Amino acid sequence: MTVLVLVETDAGGVAEVSLETLTVARGIGGVDALVVGGIAEDVVTRLGEYGAGRVVQALGEPFSSYAPAAWAAAVVAAVDDHDVVMAAGTPRGNEVMAHVACRLGTAMAANVVTVDAGAPLRVSRQVLGGAALEEMELTGRAVLTVAGHACEPAPADEPGAASVVPLEPEVAEADLRARVVRTEAGEPDQSGSLKSARVVVGAGRGAGGADGFKELLELADHVGGTIGVSRVVTSLGWRPHHEQVGQTGSRISPDLYIPCGISGAIQHWAGCSGAKTILAVNTDPDAPMVTKAHYAVIGDLHQVVPAVNEEIRRRRA
Amino acid sequence: MADVLVCVKRVVDTGGEVTLTEDGSRVDDRSLGHTVSPHEECAVELAVQVAKATDGEATVLTLGSEDAVAQLRDALAVGCTRAVHIEADADGYGPADVAAAIADVVRTHEAAGTTYDLVLLGNDAADTGDFQVGIRLAYELDRPVVTGIATVSVEGDRVVASGDGPEGTDTYELPLPAVVTVMEGGVEPRYPSIPGRMRAKRVQVETVVDERVPVGSGRVRLKLPPVQPSQVQLLGEGPEAAPAVVDLLEKLGVLR
Numbered sequence: 392m393t394v395l396v397l398v399e400t401d402a403g404g405v406a407e408v409s410l411e412t413l414t415v416a417r418g419i420g421g422v423d424a425l426v427v428g429g430i431a432e433d434v435v436t437r438l439g440e441y442g443a444g445r446v447v448q449a450l451g452e453p454f455s456s457y458a459p460a461a462w463a464a465a466v467v468a469a470v471d472d473h474d475v476v477m478a479a480g481t482p483r484g485n486e487v488m489a490h491v492a493c494r495l496g497t498a499m500a501a502n503v504v505t506v507d508a509g510a511p512l513r514v515s516r517q518v519l520g521g522a523a524l525e526e527m528e529l530t531g532r533a534v535l536t537v538a539g540h541a542c543e544p545a546p547a548d549e550p551g552a553a554s555v556v557p558l559e560p561e562v563a564e565a566d567l568r569a570r571v572v573r574t575e576a577g578e579p580d581q582s583g584s585l586k587s588a589r590v591v592v593g594a595g596r597g598a599g600g601a602d603g604f605k606e607l608l609e610l611a612d613h614v615g616g617t618i619g620v621s622r623v624v625t626s627l628g629w630r631p632h633h634e635q636v637g638q639t640g641s642r643i644s645p646d647l648y649i650p651c652g653i654s655g656a657i658q659h660w661a662g663c664s665g666a667k668t669i670l671a672v673n674t675d676p677d678a679p680m681v682t683k684a685h686y687a688v689i690g691d692l693h694q695v696v697p698a699v700n701e702e703i704r705r706r707r708a
Numbered sequence: 709m710a711d712v713l714v715c716v717k718r719v720v721d722t723g724g725e726v727t728l729t730e731d732g733s734r735v736d737d738r739s740l741g742h743t744v745s746p747h748e749e750c751a752v753e754l755a756v757q758v759a760k761a762t763d764g765e766a767t768v769l770t771l772g773s774e775d776a777v778a779q780l781r782d783a784l785a786v787g788c789t790r791a792v793h794i795e796a797d798a799d800g801y802g803p804a805d806v807a808a809a810i811a812d813v814v815r816t817h818e819a820a821g822t823t824y825d826l827v828l829l830g831n832d833a834a835d836t837g838d839f840q841v842g843i844r845l846a847y848e849l850d851r852p853v854v855t856g857i858a859t860v861s862v863e864g865d866r867v868v869a870s871g872d873g874p875e876g877t878d879t880y881e882l883p884l885p886a887v888v889t890v891m892e893g894g895v896e897p898r899y900p901s902i903p904g905r906m907r908a909k910r911v912q913v914e915t916v917v918d919e920r921v922p923v924g925s926g927r928v929r930l931k932l933p934p935v936q937p938s939q940v941q942l943l944g945e946g947p948e949a950a951p952a953v954v955d956l957l958e959k960l961g962v963l964r
Contacts (some may be wrong), residue, residue: 698947
């Protein structure tokens with residue numbers, strides 16, 4: 392079988408989630424990559440390391456700003472005998488692949504975690520924010536997106552040729568009706584830093600109010616981290632929405648997550664399960680966040696966190 | 709004037725854990741409440757705001773069993789003025805089926821004189837997470853569509869829509885009629901008032917029976933992820949645990 396992977400890039404080159412997607416794709420068969428817009432030499436090299444035979448590069452004015460239908464037109468133009476078309480389960484990956492599925496007249500599976508190659512293709516994908524998995528069969532040409540952290544990204548044993556194939560697909564006027572007309576850069580402190588933070592200090596209902604964050608912010612400062620909160624905290628207006636972690640907020644993958652006063656409902660777990668190490672602070676030893684954590688302190692965050700801050704200051708003195 | 713259609717889905721209100729029916733075909737919801745996703749609560753709020761700002765009407769639509777009328781009433785209580793219930797077995801429908809059924813209603817209403825200039829949906833359903841119904845609906849109706857939007861406003865014959873992009877806030881301007889899917893975060897959904905609840909009870913819900921043979925979702929079965937036995941290492945109780953916590957932070961090398 393052969394797979395076409397829509398690759399996303401960021402400031403660091405090929406996006407980590409796209410490397411994960413390429414890793415999953417290699418388990419199905421031979422892989423070609425598609426990148427929309429100009430790409431640096433090191434991106435081509437990296438795609439080769441991850442097994443890409445061809446690197447199709449979609450070029451032209453329609454791609455000067457993001458237009459989901461135009462991207463989908465590029466994907467469809469790049470598909471030849473590929474059995475599977477896939478992207479990372481990012482907002483854009485899911486959006487473009489849904490367009491692609493409509494254009495190819497086929498089903499789509501979002502947020503896939505495992506794929507059994509064969510006909511029909513059988514996948515297992517995250518539903519209910521990751522609380523359950525759905526086994527699904529895709530007949531015909533399969534379109535899917537790969538959930539973040541579905542696997543550890545790993546280079547191919549045998550690198551691909553990564554031969555660059557320029558493509559100037561025809562894009563209909565109608566495909567440019569929905570197009571980004573302007574982008575306002577986010578404030579440096581917005582959710583971008585939360586998604587890439589090495590340490591996140593989390594707070595839930597247990598924070599008690601908008602004025603209950605002073606010690607948590609101090610702890611975040613000590614560990615060079617940022618604040619992430621559960622949905623109840625933003626719903627109550629205690630903290631801004633861009634700090635929300637969960638199914639309808641940011642999905643984080645820090646080295647250390649310190650959820651304080653967060654019970655760990657599945658909607659929150661969906662956003663923080665990518666953390667390498669979790670240290671929970673909670674009054675309830677049976678809270679899901681505590682039982683799923685690596686380390687836990689049983690107690691009120693309003694007593695535990697100040698004591699931790701004091702201990703850090705004491706050791707520094 | 710802009711008439712807005714907002715589509716919502718009745719989903720189980722899950723807390724800490726999910727159980728499945730014995731055959732694994734669906735979530736066992738016997739002991740659970742039902743709701744719509746936070747994205748859809750925001751979509752309803754935006755629909756009401758746009759309708760008000762343009763002297764149009766906000767119509768709420770859902771596809772599902774008779775019980776889903778409760779979710780229509782919730783949206784009527786916060787400012788939608790009309791409601792459509794597509795009666796169908798939502799579990800047997802895939803995203804293409806749902807989109808086709810909604811498109812049929814849009815076309816029927818259009819033939820009767822109501823054009824929905826703007827159709828709003830949630831970005832993804834809280835349960836199935838397909839990320840597709842809005843886009844498939846747009847293809848059915850040949851309308852432009854954008855997803856993941858936090859705020860919308862109708863300006864003349866265009867809708868201005870903004871949402872989080874990879875490098876900041878992306879703004880789109882789409883010609884009407886258009887389809888937009890909404891993500892939580894741009895507006896605060898209002899709470900229903902008592903008069904709102906009373907008004908909602910009196911609204912006549914239009915029922916449409918959808919009798920298509922669905923393509924289906926491709927679902928074989930649901931499974932629960934393997935339960936990892938708890939590996940948690942307790943560092944202590946209360947403030948006395950502080951030295952153990954700081955030891956751990958030092959070991960992990962995160963202290964500045």
